[in-house]
Amino acid sequence: MEIDLNPDLESLKIRALECRECELCKHRTHVVFGEGYSFADIMFIGEGPGYYEDIQGRPFVGRAGKLLDKILYVCGFSRDDSAYIANIVKCRPPENRDPLPPERESCLPYLFKQIEYINPKIIILLGSVALKALVDPDAKITSVRGTWIEWKGRLLMPVYHPAALLRNQSLKKEAWEDFKKVVRKYRELVNPDHYSAHV
Numbered sequence: 185m186e187i188d189l190n191p192d193l194e195s196l197k198i199r200a201l202e203c204r205e206c207e208l209c210k211h212r213t214h215v216v217f218g219e220g221y222s223f224a225d226i227m228f229i230g231e232g233p234g235y236y237e238d239i240q241g242r243p244f245v246g247r248a249g250k251l252l253d254k255i256l257y258v259c260g261f262s263r264d265d266s267a268y269i270a271n272i273v274k275c276r277p278p279e280n281r282d283p284l285p286p287e288r289e290s291c292l293p294y295l296f297k298q299i300e301y302i303n304p305k306i307i308i309l310l311g312s313v314a315l316k317a318l319v320d321p322d323a324k325i326t327s328v329r330g331t332w333i334e335w336k337g338r339l340l341m342p343v344y345h346p347a348a349l350l351r352n353q354s355l356k357k358e359a360w361e362d363f364k365k366v367v368r369k370y371r372e373l374v375n376p377d378h379y380s381a382h383v
Contacts, residue, residue: 193222193301196294200274205290208275208283214241218270218298220263225374226366227268227304228252229295230345231313232283238276243269248346252310255346255359259367260380268302270295272317288317299338305373307338308366311345330362332369339373341366 197217203209216233219242236246244252253263261267273283273291283291299307309315312325318340319333325342333340343362344355367383 193298196297196301200294203274203290203294206275206287208273208277208287211278212275213238215274216241216243216271216276217274217294218243218268220268221265222268222302224266224268224302225304226261226266226306226308226370227270227299227302228308228310229314229318230269230271230310231317232271232273233276234280235276243271244346247350251346251350255363258380258382259363260378260383268298268304270298272314282313283317292317305338306366306369307335307340309340309342311342311348313345315342330358330365332365339369341369 200217201215203215212233214233216237220227230244233243234246234248237243237249243249252269256262256267263269272295273287274294275291277283277287309318312323315323315325315328319328319335319342323342325344329342329344331341333342341362343366344359349356349359364383367378367380371378
C-alpha cells in the first residue's frame with residue numbers, strides 16, 4: 185500500500201482511522217494511531233494495541249503502559265512534551281496474538297509516514313515484534329537488546345517490551361541498563377542538559 189504524503193500528521197491519522205486494508209479492522213473497537221509530542225526527538229514503537237488500548241484508542245494504557253510511563257518519567261521523558269509512542273499495527277490482533285505478516289505489511293506504511301513526519305533522532309523498539317518488523321525477521325530480542333542500530337539515518341535500540349518486564353521481574357535490571365544508555369545518547373544527540381534524577 186502506498187500512502188501519499190499528506191500535509192500533516194493529523195491528516196495521516198484521519199486516513200488511518202478509516203483504514204480497512206487488513207482483517208484486523210473487522211475486530212477493532214478503535215484504531216490506535218499513536219500519541220505524544222509531534223516533533224519528538226525520541227520515538228517508542230511497540231507491537232500493537234491490547235484490550236485497553238483498543239477500548240480507549242490510545243497506545244500503552246494498560247498495565248504495560250503504566251510501566252512504560254514510569255520508565256519515561258524516571259528517564260526524564262513524557263508523552264506530552266518529549267516523546268511519541270506508536271505501534272507496528274494500529275488495530276488489536278485477536279486475543280493479543282502477534283500481528284501476522286500481511287497485517288504488518290498493511291500497517292507499516294502508516295508507521296513509516298509517522299516516523300517521517302515526527303523525524304525522531306532516536307527510536308526505541310519495545311519488544312521482539314517491533315524488532316522483527318523493522319530490522320530483521322530473524323533477530324532475537326535477547327541477543328540485540330541494548331545495542332544501537334543504524335536504521336535509515338536514525339539510531340534505533342531494541343529493548344524488552346514492558347509486558348515482558350511484568351511477566352519476568354528479573355529482566356528489569358537489564359532493561360534499566362538499556363534505558364540509561366538511551367538517556368545518555370539523548371544527551372549526546374539532542375540535549376546535553378536533559379534532566380533525569382536517576383541517570
